[in-house]
Amino acid sequence: MSQTPLSAEQAEALARGFKAVADPVRLRLLSLIASHAEGEACVCDLTEGFELTGPTISHHLKVLREAGLITGERRGTWIYYRAVPAAMAQLSAALAPAES
Amino acid sequence: MSQTPLSAEQAEALARGFKAVADPVRLRLLSLIASHAEGEACVCDLTEGFELTGPTISHHLKVLREAGLITGERRGTWIYYRAVPAAMAQLSAALAPAES
Secondary structure, eight states: OOSSSOHHHHHHHHHHHHHSSSSHHHHHHHHHHSSSGGEEHHHHHSTTTOOOHHHHHHHHHHHHHTTTSEEEEEEEEEEEEEEEEHHHHHHHOOOOOOOO | SSSOOOHHHHHHHHHHHHHHHSSSHHHHHHHHHSSSSEEEEEEEEEEEEETOOOHHHHHHHHHHTTSSSSEEEETTTTTEEEHHHHHHHHHHHHHHHOOO
């Protein structure tokens, strides 16, 4: 966290991102996508390991996408998701302890 | 974010932390405390700059404290709050993009 306090606007934008990851299913989805081969995964790769229906998984992916943390690209039958490193890095940096 | 997907237990614990910071007022309070002189601040230092009552500020500080992100120590009339760098670093690391 930087030496300068966050402005109200910065805090609003960051809080929107943190809301997207303040859910265990979404955190696991994000980590599955980020750690998947080639850095991308389709819903077909993501449903195993969850006791959740496809539509529920899709809802959580939509929240992550709307927060800018993942992108989705349709290729044939499937949408392939990728993490957005810059968006994750922005949230990560906001919580990095200030250097002393 | 590491190359290994998060376990359900890790995701639950991290999501609790992210819930605590998924609020603009709490993010600003955390940043004010972390950036305050000597790394600590009392409620008296935190109320200015917010259009919020003391009890509301105290509620948000309690959420941050219960999430382990700040500690509070009573000295005389006031409670002095400090950020917990290890707890912030844990959340920060969970969102750091995987090294490629």
